Amino acid sequence: MSGVVETNGVSKWYGEVLGLNAFTASFGRGITGLVGPNGAGKSTLFKLLIGQLRADQGSLRMLDEDPWNNVPLKRRLGYCPEHNQLYGWLSGQQFVETLLRLDGMPARQATLAAVEALKLVGLSKAAHRPTRTYSRGMRQRAKLAQALAHKPEILILDEPLSGADPLARVQILRTISDFARDGGHALMSTHVLYEIERITNNIVLIHNGKAIASGDIHAIRALIDEHPHAVRLTTPRPRDLAQVLAGMDHIVAFEFPAPDALLVRTRKPDAFYKELPEVVVDGGPEVTGLESPDDSLDAVFRYLVG
Amino acid sequence: MIGLELLRVLRQATTVTGLTLRYLLGTRRVIPTALLGAVPFILTLALAAGNVENFDIVLFQILLVPLFLQVVLIFVTLVSATTLIREEIEDNTLPYLLTRPISKPAIVSYKYLGYLAAVLILLIPPLVLAYVVTDLYAGDSFTADLDVLGAFIIATILGSAAYGALFLFLSVVVRKPLAAGLLFGFVWESIVGSIPGDVRLLSIIHYLKSILKDLIAVGPVTFYESTVSAEIAFAVLIGMAVAMVVLSMVRLHGMEFRQKA
Numbered sequence: 001m002s003g004v005v006e007t008n009g010v011s012k013w014y015g016e017v018l019g020l021n022a023f024t025a026s027f028g029r030g031i032t033g034l035v036g037p038n039g040a041g042k043s044t045l046f047k048l049l050i051g052q053l054r055a056d057q058g059s060l061r062m063l064d065e066d067p068w069n070n071v072p073l074k075r076r077l078g079y080c081p082e083h084n085q086l087y088g089w090l091s092g093q094q095f096v097e098t099l100l101r102l103d104g105m106p107a108r109q110a111t112l113a114a115v116e117a118l119k120l121v122g123l124s125k126a127a128h129r130p131t132r133t134y135s136r137g138m139r140q141r142a143k144l145a146q147a148l149a150h151k152p153e154i155l156i157l158d159e160p161l162s163g164a165d166p167l168a169r170v171q172i173l174r175t176i177s178d179f180a181r182d183g184g185h186a187l188m189s190t191h192v193l194y195e196i197e198r199i200t201n202n203i204v205l206i207h208n209g210k211a212i213a214s215g216d217i218h219a220i221r222a223l224i225d226e227h228p229h230a231v232r233l234t235t236p237r238p239r240d241l242a243q244v245l246a247g248m249d250h251i252v253a254f255e256f257p258a259p260d261a262l263l264v265r266t267r268k269p270d271a272f273y274k275e276l277p278e279v280v281v282d283g284g285p286e287v288t289g290l291e292s293p294d295d296s297l298d299a300v301f302r303y304l305v306g
Numbered sequence: 307m308i309g310l311e312l313l314r315v316l317r318q319a320t321t322v323t324g325l326t327l328r329y330l331l332g333t334r335r336v337i338p339t340a341l342l343g344a345v346p347f348i349l350t351l352a353l354a355a356g357n358v359e360n361f362d363i364v365l366f367q368i369l370l371v372p373l374f375l376q377v378v379l380i381f382v383t384l385v386s387a388t389t390l391i392r393e394e395i396e397d398n399t400l401p402y403l404l405t406r407p408i409s410k411p412a413i414v415s416y417k418y419l420g421y422l423a424a425v426l427i428l429l430i431p432p433l434v435l436a437y438v439v440t441d442l443y444a445g446d447s448f449t450a451d452l453d454v455l456g457a458f459i460i461a462t463i464l465g466s467a468a469y470g471a472l473f474l475f476l477s478v479v480v481r482k483p484l485a486a487g488l489l490f491g492f493v494w495e496s497i498v499g500s501i502p503g504d505v506r507l508l509s510i511i512h513y514l515k516s517i518l519k520d521l522i523a524v525g526p527v528t529f530y531e532s533t534v535s536a537e538i539a540f541a542v543l544i545g546m547a548v549a550m551v552v553l554s555m556v557r558l559h560g561m562e563f564r565q566k567a
Contacts, residue, residue: 071408074405099406
């Protein structure tokens with residue numbers, strides 16, 4: 001087995017729509033980022049990997065096994081879905097514990113493992129609150145906790161940072177890094193290249209259902225730096241936040257798309273993502289959400305695919 | 307090794323069944339179903355409070371067949387069984403179960419067991435209480451009409467099993483199982499179930515009424531025309547429930563889940 005995940009000419013149709021188009025790629029050990037704009041086929045690939053969809057063409061192997069209806073393989077897998085739905089009537093502790101019991105874990109062991117997993121993602125204090133009261137960032141961390149709690153060999157993370165606040169992002173990225181450092185493999189999708197860059201150099205670029213490039217992230221960094229990167233911040237005081245951020249010399253423009261939103265365009269996204277949590281923690285206006293519209297990445301993909 | 311595997315299966319079964327029970331009985335959705343399930347009890351209380359003349363076990367039978375078996379039972383089983391899988395699909399929570407080492411058919415069967423336990427908790431106690439109120443009001447001993455109570459309890463259990471399995475199957479084959487279930491439960495069952503002759507054999511209610519007719523000694527239900535014995539009705543309803551659950555398992559086993567939030 002050369003890669004942890006191997007796909008060869010995998011296609012998936014949704015009726016007339018092609019979700020994946022002869023997708024061929026090899027995902028190695030450690031962390032690999034699957035980077036592509038919305039609608040590129042990232043979630044389709046992940047759903048094929050977790051056995052939720054069946055490939056119409058081609059072959060797909062994860063940990064050297066076919067994932068479709070493969071029950072034993074699921075012991076080795078942790079999955080964090082893109083959507084934020086949880087069993088809202090369960091607390092975070094009950095949510096993780098219940099799913100651990102499905103792994104066949106005894107009650108006491110499941111309780112301890114759930115406590116440990118929630119601590120790992122920084123949710124200990126909210127562990128006994130119903131998950132319907134969780135913010136988006138807390139939901140992301142609860143999903144990550146259930147994916148990690150049974151100590152899988154591989155994590156499939158579908159946009160795990162989507163909608164998370166800056167502090168939650170730091171926590172989530174740290175948790176994934178620690179998992180990989182301890183010998184685990186992780187596939188993480190994102191449409192924001194700079195998120196994945198903090199934890200790995202290995203990426204696969206996906207566009208229109210095809211793998212268009214793979215390998216070292218630095219090789220395409222230069223391309224991306226030519227296109228200002230957009231970040232949309234949700235805050236009750238967008239103008240105050242813009243004033244605080246104006247000191248960053250890499251920011252080229254501010255826009256105010258909504259009364260509670262600030263759109264920042266920066267030429268150095270990595271520096272921006274690094275400096276933002278410090279600004280927030282140092283008494284700057286509260287930032288409740290952070291999203292990166294994929295227009296900057298789209299420009300790079302248009303360049304790559306000609 | 308086999309013992310460990312059995313233990314694992316048992317843990318999975320109790321977890322999925324418990325999750326289902328908790329969802330059906332521990333969330334706000336229980337309020338309307340519990341109120342509906344309590345209708346027999348509420349009705350008998352109202353009759354007793356209103357000092358209705360001739361309120362006895364005969365009136366109990368006359369009221370409970372159309373009201374309980376043909377409305378309450380169908381509605382409670384419909385809204386409970388159609389949520390088992392379909393709501394998890396619509397809510398995007400099913401992937402949490404499907405990415406655990408448990409097969410799709412096992413999820414279906416454990417959920418069905420949870421459903422059965424939940425609806426029986428909702429339906430049986432009010433039925434027993436309604437019986438107690440009736441006999442108290444009529445001045446009869448609680449043991450005087452146990453055949454009536456027993457027959458209604460058996461019909462409730464078998465009806466819950468059969469209707470629930472059918473509605474579960476509908477929920478994995480159509481996107482709007484509630485509408486399809488309403489059509490079956492209230493149109494098909496009332497029309498087909500009331501046509502004299504063999505056509506009634508195609509309705510669940512016919513078998514439930516046949517059980518009542520066979521097991522109750524005295525009362526209006528004993529005049530129901532049926533050539534089906536309680537044993538045959540029991541076998542048909544159980545057979546149908548098992549077949550529908552198995553078909554739901556087969557259907558879910560081959561199902562793909564593609565929707566996004």
